[in-house]
Amino acid sequence: MKHTPWHWTVIAVATALSLAMLWVAPLLWALSTSLRPEYETILPTLHLLPREWTVAAYTKTLAAGNVPRWLFNSALVALLVTVVTMAISLMAAFAFSQLRFRGRDLLFGVAMLALLLPFEALLVPLFRTINGLGLINTYAGIVLPQVVSPVVIYVFRQFFDAVPNDFRDAALLDGASPLRVLWSVYLPMSGNIVWAMAIVTFIAAWNNFLWPFIIVTSNDMMTIPLGLTQTYDAFGVRYAQLMAAALIGAFPVALAYLVFQRRVTQGLLAATGLKG
Amino acid sequence: MKRKRRTEALSAALLLAPFMAAYALFFLLPAVQTLYLSLTESSLTRTSAFVGLANYDTLIHDPSFWSSLGNTFHFSLLTVIPLTALGLVMALLVDHFTGGGKRAGSWLQGAFFLPYVLPISVMTLIADWMLQPSSGIVNRLLGIQRAWFSDLDWAMPVVAIATIWWTVGFNMLMFLAGLRNIPREQYEAAALDGARGFAVFRHITWPALLPVTITALVLQLIASLKVFGQTYIMTTGGPFNTTRVTLHYMYETAFTQSDAGYAAAVAMAFMAVVVALGLLQAVLLRKRK
Numbered sequence: 001m002k003h004t005p006w007h008w009t010v011i012a013v014a015t016a017l018s019l020a021m022l023w024v025a026p027l028l029w030a031l032s033t034s035l036r037p038e039y040e041t042i043l044p045t046l047h048l049l050p051r052e053w054t055v056a057a058y059t060k061t062l063a064a065g066n067v068p069r070w071l072f073n074s075a076l077v078a079l080l081v082t083v084v085t086m087a088i089s090l091m092a093a094f095a096f097s098q099l100r101f102r103g104r105d106l107l108f109g110v111a112m113l114a115l116l117l118p119f120e121a122l123l124v125p126l127f128r129t130i131n132g133l134g135l136i137n138t139y140a141g142i143v144l145p146q147v148v149s150p151v152v153i154y155v156f157r158q159f160f161d162a163v164p165n166d167f168r169d170a171a172l173l174d175g176a177s178p179l180r181v182l183w184s185v186y187l188p189m190s191g192n193i194v195w196a197m198a199i200v201t202f203i204a205a206w207n208n209f210l211w212p213f214i215i216v217t218s219n220d221m222m223t224i225p226l227g228l229t230q231t232y233d234a235f236g237v238r239y240a241q242l243m244a245a246a247l248i249g250a251f252p253v254a255l256a257y258l259v260f261q262r263r264v265t266q267g268l269l270a271a272t273g274l275k276g
Numbered sequence: 277m278k279r280k281r282r283t284e285a286l287s288a289a290l291l292l293a294p295f296m297a298a299y300a301l302f303f304l305l306p307a308v309q310t311l312y313l314s315l316t317e318s319s320l321t322r323t324s325a326f327v328g329l330a331n332y333d334t335l336i337h338d339p340s341f342w343s344s345l346g347n348t349f350h351f352s353l354l355t356v357i358p359l360t361a362l363g364l365v366m367a368l369l370v371d372h373f374t375g376g377g378k379r380a381g382s383w384l385q386g387a388f389f390l391p392y393v394l395p396i397s398v399m400t401l402i403a404d405w406m407l408q409p410s411s412g413i414v415n416r417l418l419g420i421q422r423a424w425f426s427d428l429d430w431a432m433p434v435v436a437i438a439t440i441w442w443t444v445g446f447n448m449l450m451f452l453a454g455l456r457n458i459p460r461e462q463y464e465a466a467a468l469d470g471a472r473g474f475a476v477f478r479h480i481t482w483p484a485l486l487p488v489t490i491t492a493l494v495l496q497l498i499a500s501l502k503v504f505g506q507t508y509i510m511t512t513g514g515p516f517n518t519t520r521v522t523l524h525y526m527y528e529t530a531f532t533q534s535d536a537g538y539a540a541a542v543a544m545a546f547m548a549v550v551v552a553l554g555l556l557q558a559v560l561l562r563k564r565k
Contacts, residue, residue, distance in 0.1 A: 008473055012369060012372050012373075015365070015369060016369045016372075016373060016380075016384055019365075019366065019369070019388070020383075020384055020387040020388070022441075023387050023388055023390075023391065023441065024387050024390075026391075026402050026403075026406060026441065027390070027391070027402070029402075029405075029406065029413055030401075030402045030405070033405065041411060042410075042411045046413065046416045046417075087294075088294040088295040088298065089295065091291040091292070091294065091295065092291060092292050092294075092295035092296070094291060095287075095288040095291040095292045096292075099284050099285075099287060099288040099291070100281070100284055100285075100288075101284065101285040101288040101289070102285070104288075107292070107296075110304075111295075111296075111299060113304075113307075114299070114303050115554075116551055116554045116555075117303075117307060117547060117550075117551065118498075118502060118546070118547060118550045120502050120504065120523055120543075120546070121310060121526075121543040121544070121546050121547040121550070122303070122306035122307060122310055122543070123526075123527070123530070123543070124310065124313065124320075124526075124530045124536050124539050124540055124543060125305070125306035125309035125310055125313060125540070126302065126306045127320070127530075127531075128309070128320070128321065128536070129301065129302070129305065129306060129309075131321060144298065144301075144302060145302040147298055148295075148298050148299050148302050148303050150299075153295070177287065178284070178287040178288075178291065179287065179290075179291065182291075203393055206395065207393070207394075207395045207396065209395070209396045209397065209505045210504065210505060213505075214531070224395060224397075225395035225396055225397045225398075226397070228395070228397035228398065228401060229397045229400075229509055231401075239405050239408075239411070242401055242405065243401070243402070243405060245401075246397075246398040246401040246402060247398075249395055249397070249398050250393075250394045250395065250398045253393045253394065253395065254390065254393060254394070256393075257389075257390065257393040258386070261382075261385075261386065264393070265389075265449055268446065268449060269449060269450070269453050272450060272491070272495065
């Protein structure tokens, strides 16, 4: 396959380099801005690198305002969403895949309906439900609607379906309960896919904007994506500080991605049904 | 045996209960409520009179609704094809520089994908800073002083470009998976037949990627129709409502005008469009199998 004519190689290298630079440039520019003293961001002459390097923007951002609080909220919310989603989805997928009961296929079909209907169209009654439960501006209110993830169930079910039945039957014959079988037979085998889905769920929950935007009004309960939209009010137009806040908010997910690159891509592809 | 069946059904019920409860409360119920609300005159918290199809009658005569739908399609037009095409190009590049001891591929993949994991407000903060009228780097490099987000001609394209930068990595990933599913033997056979360069792409790569392309196009179209955060944060729907999209209109109707009944009708119309597209994708892909 690799008998590519030389001019193709030249075109490929040139396109790859220019696209990669275009894609990284905004992040580098944000980083470069965040490492300047504030006055340097509005100097009439353009300098790509700071003339005076400083981490003042970061220390100020973390010391003043709500950024640490928002980070804590995001971490707690994303962690809760991930743990609850994994737990209830694994249990449901195991039942759909390995247990026989009446109405199973119908119930599964109903659960998969959510793949078709857009969540965004349900915001108004969802807000009324959470409001009715008295959960506005609470962690429960932010977390609960996010744990319904049919796509995770779909992926787990496909995975469980592919496991040879002998494993289950042997364990069940030994008198183990289904929950026990799920926990000690299936879960150890599904480590990779559980991790992949957990990381993808975590990143999605960390980044979720729309639902916290609807359900959170108090500054103290905001998650970082929501809080960052308030930073103009908090900081005024201070670009070094704004970029520092942005990069602090991006750091946990960027790190999760860089460390777990393979699992993130595996999880996302499984979720679109392209790869099991 | 019958006893065993019963215990199995019981454990299934126990295992399914937590998910099904959440699903019923936070998905099925709201779905039914959206339909019901759309037939009533309601505020954000109170349901009042049943008004039949009155909201829908208002909807089809409402220029604000149609313009918001138009803006949504404008955004989709500016994003769907570029995002799909660029995703394909990026995947081909990453694939080209992968394997045979070449590590450049994974660096490229990282560079193209990284923006995708950023929270939306990080993306918008960076875009806002880069596009500042006087101190932004874009205007400085171009030597102009344009206020991009309040420019009638540029507001939507700029939101679209920022979105392309932010999300193209996901499409690249889909194409990459498609590329890696093509059996190597097909390429070897083509090489034996003397096919080179573009001919290989046309006769092997492209046909194999067609289902992925259809999936990517439809998923992207659905994702683009759901646009809200970008336009809301960057332009707040302006200038002169030219970037106020359907979900934004629904949000305003419900949460600032407290007209939940009408907002539900907008939501139903929006849902109809998205569901129709989802079904279209299913049909298109089934035909090919």
